[in-house]
Amino acid sequence: xxxxxxxxxxxxxxxxxxxxxxxxxxxxxxxxxxxxxxxxxxxxxxxxxxxxxxxxxxxxxxxxxxxxxxxxxxxxxxxxxxxxxx
Amino acid sequence: xxxxxxxxxxxxxxxxxxxxxxxxxxxxxxxxxxxxxxxxxxxxxxxxxxxxxxxxxxxxxxxxxxxxxxxxxxxxxxxxxxxxxxxxxxxxxxxxxxxxxxxxxxxxxxxxxxxxxxxxxxxxxxxxxxxxxxxxxxxxxxxxxxxxxxxxxxxxxxxxxxxxxxxxxxxxxxxxxxxxxxxxxxxxxxxxxxxxxxxxxxxxxxxxxxxxxxxxxxxxxxxxxxxxxxxxxxxxxxxxxxxxxxxxxxxxxxxxxxxxxxxxxxxxxxxxxxxxxxxxxxxxxxxxxxxxxxxxxxxxxxxxxxxxxxxxxxxxxxxxxxxxxxxxxxxxxxxxxxxxxxxxxxxxxxxxxxxxxx
Amino acid sequence: xxxxxxxxxxxxxxxxxxxxxxxxxxxxxxxxxxxxxxxxxxxxxxxxxxxxxxxxxxxxxxxxxxxxxxxxxxxxxxxxxxxxxxxxxxxxxxxxxxxxxxxxxxxxxxxxxxxxxxxxxxxxxxxxxxxxxxxxxxxxxxxxxxxxxxxxxxxxxxxxxxxxxxxxxxxxxxxxxxxxxxxxxxxxxxxxxxxxxxxxxxxxxxxxxxxxxxxxxxxxxxxxxxxxxxxxxxxxxxxxxxxxxxxxxxxxxxxxxxxxxxxxxxxxxxxxxxxxxxxxxxxxxxxxxxxxxxxxxxxxxxxxxxxxxxxxxxxxxxxxxxxxxxxxxxxxxxxxxxxxxxxxxxxxxxxxxxxxxxxxxxxxxxxxxxxxxxxxxxxxxxxxxxxxxxxxxxxxxxxxxxxxxxxxxxxxxxxxxxxxxxxxxxxxxxxxxxxxxxxxxxxxxxxxxxxxxxxxxxxxxxxxxxxxxxxxxxxx
Ligand SMILES: Cc1ncc(C[n+]2csc(CCOP(=O)(O)OP(=O)(O)O)c2C)c(N)n1
Ligand code: SF4
Ligand code: SF4
Ligand code: SF4
Numbered sequence: 059x060x061x062x063x064x065x066x067x068x069x070x071x072x073x074x075x076x077x078x079x080x081x082x083x084x085x086x087x088x089x090x091x092x093x094x095x096x097x098x099x100x101x102x103x104x105x106x107x108x109x110x111x112x113x114x115x116x117x118x119x120x121x122x123x124x125x126x127x128x129x130x131x132x133x134x135x136x137x138x139x140x141x142x143x144x
Numbered sequence: 145x146x147x148x149x150x151x152x153x154x155x156x157x158x159x160x161x162x163x164x165x166x167x168x169x170x171x172x173x174x175x176x177x178x179x180x181x182x183x184x185x186x187x188x189x190x191x192x193x194x195x196x197x198x199x200x201x202x203x204x205x206x207x208x209x210x211x212x213x214x215x216x217x218x219x220x221x222x223x224x225x226x227x228x229x230x231x232x233x234x235x236x237x238x239x240x241x242x243x244x245x246x247x248x249x250x251x252x253x254x255x256x257x258x259x260x261x262x263x264x265x266x267x268x269x270x271x272x273x274x275x276x277x278x279x280x281x282x283x284x285x286x287x288x289x290x291x292x293x294x295x296x297x298x299x300x301x302x303x304x305x306x307x308x309x310x311x312x313x314x315x316x317x318x319x320x321x322x323x324x325x326x327x328x329x330x331x332x333x334x335x336x337x338x339x340x341x342x343x344x345x346x347x348x349x350x351x352x353x354x355x356x357x358x359x360x361x362x363x364x365x366x367x368x369x370x371x372x373x374x375x376x377x378x379x380x381x382x383x384x385x386x387x388x389x390x391x392x393x394x395x396x397x398x399x400x401x402x403x404x405x406x407x408x409x410x411x412x413x414x415x416x417x418x419x420x421x422x423x424x425x426x427x428x429x430x431x432x433x434x435x436x437x438x439x440x441x442x443x444x445x446x447x448x449x450x451x452x453x454x455x456x457x458x459x460x461x462x463x464x465x466x467x468x469x470x471x472x473x474x475x476x477x478x479x480x481x482x483x484x485x486x487x488x489x490x491x492x493x494x495x496x497x498x499x500x501x502x
Numbered sequence: 503x504x505x506x507x508x509x510x511x512x513x514x515x516x517x518x519x520x521x522x523x524x525x526x527x528x529x530x531x532x533x534x535x536x537x538x539x540x541x542x543x544x545x546x547x548x549x550x551x552x553x554x555x556x557x558x559x560x561x562x563x564x565x566x567x568x569x570x571x572x573x574x575x576x577x578x579x580x581x582x583x584x585x586x587x588x589x590x591x592x593x594x595x596x597x598x599x600x601x602x603x604x605x606x607x608x609x610x611x612x613x614x615x616x617x618x619x620x621x622x623x624x625x626x627x628x629x630x631x632x633x634x635x636x637x638x639x640x641x642x643x644x645x646x647x648x649x650x651x652x653x654x655x656x657x658x659x660x661x662x663x664x665x666x667x668x669x670x671x672x673x674x675x676x677x678x679x680x681x682x683x684x685x686x687x688x689x690x691x692x693x694x695x696x697x698x699x700x701x702x703x704x705x706x707x708x709x710x711x712x713x714x715x716x717x718x719x720x721x722x723x724x725x726x727x728x729x730x731x732x733x734x735x736x737x738x739x740x741x742x743x744x745x746x747x748x749x750x751x752x753x754x755x756x757x758x759x760x761x762x763x764x765x766x767x768x769x770x771x772x773x774x775x776x777x778x779x780x781x782x783x784x785x786x787x788x789x790x791x792x793x794x795x796x797x798x799x800x801x802x803x804x805x806x807x808x809x810x811x812x813x814x815x816x817x818x819x820x821x822x823x824x825x826x827x828x829x830x831x832x833x834x835x836x837x838x839x840x841x842x843x844x845x846x847x848x849x850x851x852x853x854x855x856x857x858x859x860x861x862x863x864x865x866x867x868x869x870x871x872x873x874x875x876x877x878x879x880x881x882x883x884x885x886x887x888x889x890x891x892x893x894x895x896x897x898x899x900x901x902x903x904x905x906x907x908x909x910x911x912x913x914x915x916x917x918x919x920x921x922x923x924x925x926x927x928x929x930x931x932x933x934x935x936x937x938x939x940x941x942x943x944x945x946x947x948x949x950x951x952x953x954x955x956x957x958x959x960x961x962x963x964x965x966x967x968x969x970x971x972x973x974x975x976x977x978x
Binding site: 146147148149157158161162166167169174175186189190191193195197198199201202203205206207208209210211212213215217231232235239258314315318319320321322325327328330339340341342343345346347348349350351352353355356359398401402404405408477479480481 | 520522554555556557558560561567570574575576577578579580581584587588589590591592593594595596598599600601616617619620624768769770771773775776777779780782784822825826829834835836837838839841862863864865867868
């Protein structure tokens with residue numbers, strides 16, 4: 059089932075994150091934080107605090123890794139599972 | 145088609161275009177410049193590309209680019225320019241790109257002079273760049289062969305996906321003789337490996353990197369297999385009156401023409417002299433040399449150098465027969481008469497030895 | 503509709519199967535490396551422009567040597583610094599392809615300085631992305647041409663000393679001074695504002711190529727946290743605060759709305775067209791005509807001719823005309839010149855063979871015929887003439903006589919005869935006339951036709967012919 063998002067959110071694939079913190083640094087509303095856990099390659103990874111993302115997209119361009127960050131803006135049409143992962 | 149009088153360097157470009165070559169990248173240098181000049185004139189006429197590069201380094205890399213596109217492409221230079229191209233040739237051999245390089249040799253080392261020499265044998269036949277690689281080397285000795293061997297070079301380059309040299313000297317390049325031209329081939333592109341900016345070739349990669357040692361070893365071994373196949377299948381030579389020859393002259397390029405005169409003159413005087421002319425310098429006609437050695441007693445290698453190809457003759461014979469050398473260099477070219485003297489003195493020595501053994 | 507999801511651009515491979523290590527989803531770059539940020543902008547632009555099939559990326563030597571792991575496009579991996587030359591080669595033979603040269607500062611500004619300048623100056627239709635991280639990343643942090651004064655690197659352990667290493671090279675400024683480049687901008691791969699500008703610049707630089715407008719160059723100030731020994735946020739701040747002082751951001755040149763797009767068209771030729779285009783279709787030259795040979799006295803048959811004189815006397819042409827005429831009469835022929843600076847002002851000579859049988863050596867060391875048109879040539883070559891041979895010399899210029907008694911000697915006042923005809927220049931033609939008239943080796947008819955073929959400027963035909971005839975008349 060597909061749904062239209064009512065609010066933006068950001069998804070970070072922890073296995074593709076190298077913990078460089080550039081996204082955290084750049085987020086204007088400060089909703090990203092570094093985890094104290096490690097991913098399988100030994101990096102502290104970044105997490106979304108779960109609320110407050112405006113979907114501005116600047117973290118996406120700040121991130122050097124091709125697929126670490128996906129930003130879903132308000133109004134995006136996505137599969138339900140995507141939402142549930144968020 | 146009627147024969148046409150033409151300069152060697154100009155015949156090269158005709159041979160190339162007839163073989164379907166549509167791109168030339170070069171940098172002027174005597175005595176090879178007429179090749180670039182003819183290409184500048186003719187390439188645009190056949191829908192091809194000509195660029196005068198900023199250096200030989202750039203020229204060989206432009207050639208690398210065009211060759212990556214599966215287009216028949218070439219460059220031409222002379223000794224110092226070839227030195228600069230060696231990096232690119234190594235990359236092309238590693239990436240297995242077909243390309244044709246014409247070297248119209250001049251005198252060295254350093255700036256040397258612009259007179260004919262054969263001092264590039266080592267740097268061309270033995271590699272010159274880094275790594276385990278081989279290039280096919282064709283050595284024309286007439287204007288007709290400047291055309292024909294360039295024409296052939298493109299087929300060989302593509303067949304083996306490997307750089308092929310046409311190794312000439314200042315004389316062959318500047319000489320004018322009648323030429324009969326082969327039939328034109330139309331350009332074709334093999335999309336299985338090249339990149340040409342289409343969906344079919346999007347997944348192709350031209351590279352010489354193999355980061356993992358195991359992989360690079362495998363790559364080298366595969367290349368070696370290819371070179372071995374070339375050795376088996378592509379040896380070309382001209383053997384002239386060698387069957388009953390006691391002394392066999394060995395020479396390539398312009399030297400072989402002089403040696404042929406020597407054979408004709410000396411046969412007239414009753415000397416049993418023959419000539420072996422390698423047409424491919426790699427692959428070298430080792431086997432033919434060993435076969436001739438069954439009957440011939442001594443070999444005289446003549447080069448416009450202080451002795452380079454002579455090493456390969458010695459390696460081929462591996463001590464089976466005596467190998468003598470006579471060379472001139474710096475642009476000095478031996479006359480037939482000069483070589484005849486050498487041959488006569490070798491025959492005298494031989495007789496003395498035979499006397500001695502009695 | 504504006505994009506509502508920002509995700510990994512489809513230009514990237516889903517899985518990086520070309521990567522040799524076990525990890526096939528992450529790049530090989532260090533955390534916070536600017537290369538990855540630029541990759542993403544390029545990948546996105548390619549996706550949005552819908553040109554993925556057409557793109558060929560030139561992979562340099564440097565940390566970005568493995569671009570082919572990531573981009574699902576055509577790739578050529580090349581030697582250090584040579585990317586612009588390779589890009590030139592592939593773009594010229596496949597103008598429809600979109601060629602992107604991606605290079606570091608060592609690659610582009612040091613070892614490849616010549617290649618980039620000339621590709622830019624030719625206005626190659628390529629897009630160049632230049633990653634300026636002020637250091638050699640791949641080889642472990644040595645000085646780059648863009649290393650800032652005072653900056654410590656492994657090869658400037660005391661800091662870059664401008665008296666020893668010179669100043670950092672400002673490539674964008676340098677390229678922008680050239681006539682051909684269409685678009686030159688410097689951006690910084692740092693904060694949100696700079697990334698937005700960089701994103702626009704990347705698109706524009708590729709768009710210019712798609713539109714056939716010419717050379718576009720984007721220099722990107724890029725973090726190398728590892729080489730600089732900084733954490734990624736500090737590295738980006740350092741770019742903004744320190745690097746941009748030396749390397750100011752902005753557009754240095756943009757003539758993209760002024761240049762006319764180039765349409766690339768390919769000529770398609772038939773085999774007959776090709777022969778015609780390269781002048782081997784026969785053209786005016788036809789072998790249809792049969793030439794009657796003269797009967798030639800035995801001693802003049804199969805001449806090995808050496809011709810010598812000053813440069814400018816038409817020595818080489820003299821030989822070529824004999825060679826061409828010989829060929830028309832279906833002899834075997836060859837012509838070999840002395841070449842190079844010798845021809846410019848000094849002496850010139852050439853060797854000609856005209857033979858009933860195949861010619862072994864084209865070199866004439868012992869001529870049977872010597873034609874000399876100045877004194878030094880006579881002095882130099884007289885002794886080489888074969889006993890029983892023949893010497894033709896221009897006695898209007900040579901004030902000595904040949905001393906050999908075992909050869910025939912023919913004195914021809916060629917220059918004087920030529921002068922009387924109205925042009926000193928045709929002395930060489932007088933010599934031809936004298937030689938063929940005396941020996942009968944070639945007919946006047948074949949020589950005249952050879953002249954028509956060899957002499958491009960037709961207004962000389964008449965005079966040349968009269969000169970040949972005057973030479974013949976003189977000896978007969
Ligand atoms: C002919 C040659 N010389 C030297 C090298 C070694 N080398 C590899 S990468 C490199 C410098 C790369 O620096 P840069 O272009 O700035 O790229 P970065 O790694 O910083 O991205 C050098 C000197 C080489 N591969 N080839
Ligand atoms: S999209 Fe904007 S607001 Fe949302 S996490 Fe990224 S930077 Fe922060
Ligand atoms: S920018 Fe990317 S790699 Fe760096 S911490 Fe954020 S998500 Fe991870
Ligand atoms: S060394 Fe520097 S340029 Fe290379 S990957 Fe690491 S951060 Fe990037």
